[in-house]
């Protein structure tokens with residue numbers, strides 16, 4: 001079975017993807033700085049198909065990728081507020097760090113590289129429907145660095161190096177590492193903790209949404225496609241668009 005290396009494997013999407021990739025029979029290498037703790041993946045420690053590398057993506061070297069068939073690049077400072085805290089750091093991880101991972105992957109002869117991009121590259125949508133051809137308008141440090149990384153890695157794709165980027169909608173659902181800064185999860189927690197959901201500004205804004213397990217499924221699906229179908233392509237990954245007021 002193929003071997004998959006997942007950066008950001010200790011995160012919200014990553015911990016779910018690790019579990020689902022192992023269940024599909026992949027050998028999984030989980031690479032992360034583990035900001036949120038290594039114990040989240042502890043239950044897989046005894047699995048011979050699972051290993052971890054504790055490392056910053058900016059320090060990845062070709063020998064970390066020995067025997068790897070697919071690299072899934074999830075590691076990032078993953079939301080707008082943390083992206084604004086230190087714009088240089090955000091660029092260094094979310095843009096240059098990911099380009100470095102793609103560069104090293106290509107150098108190491110890996111045939112597949114999949115980037116977790118974001119629907120935030122479209123800006124704040126005024127309409128409910130956006131396609132991959134819709135104009136982009138990244139408005140925050142997080143969105144700009146994501147978009148810069150996406151453009152750079154897509155351009156690296158060629159006959160031997162298949163590159164795809166998934167523009168994920170706002171994710172929701174349970175994971176080993178929970179994120180309660182994401183709208184559905186925030187509302188759910190508030191409803192349980194205080195019995196109230198607060199909607200600011202009328203709640204007319206649209207949000208594309210997707211369940212965390214569907215994101216993992218999409219990644220594994222794209223990894224299994226023939227290269228010529230997915231190379232140098234971006235894919236919107238979302239299951240529905242909702243106005244915040246309807247969501248509440």
Ligand SMILES: NC(=O)c1ccc[n+]([C@@H]2O[C@H](COP(=O)([O-])OP(=O)(O)OC[C@H]3O[C@@H](n4cnc5c(N)ncnc54)[C@H](O)[C@@H]3O)[C@@H](O)[C@H]2O)c1
Nearest residue numbers: 008010011012013033035056057075076078116118168171
């Ligand atoms: N969750 C969402 O709603 C959503 C939506 C769109 C796109 N995305 C993208 O999906 C990816 C994963 O998001 P998530 O929700 O799982 O975020 P997360 O914050 O839960 O996980 C990110 C992981 O990356 C690791 N990391 C951060 N910087 C690192 C570095 N320099 N080196 C090594 N590891 C590092 C962290 O330790 C963490 O485990 C991100 O690229 C994010 O931008 C997420």
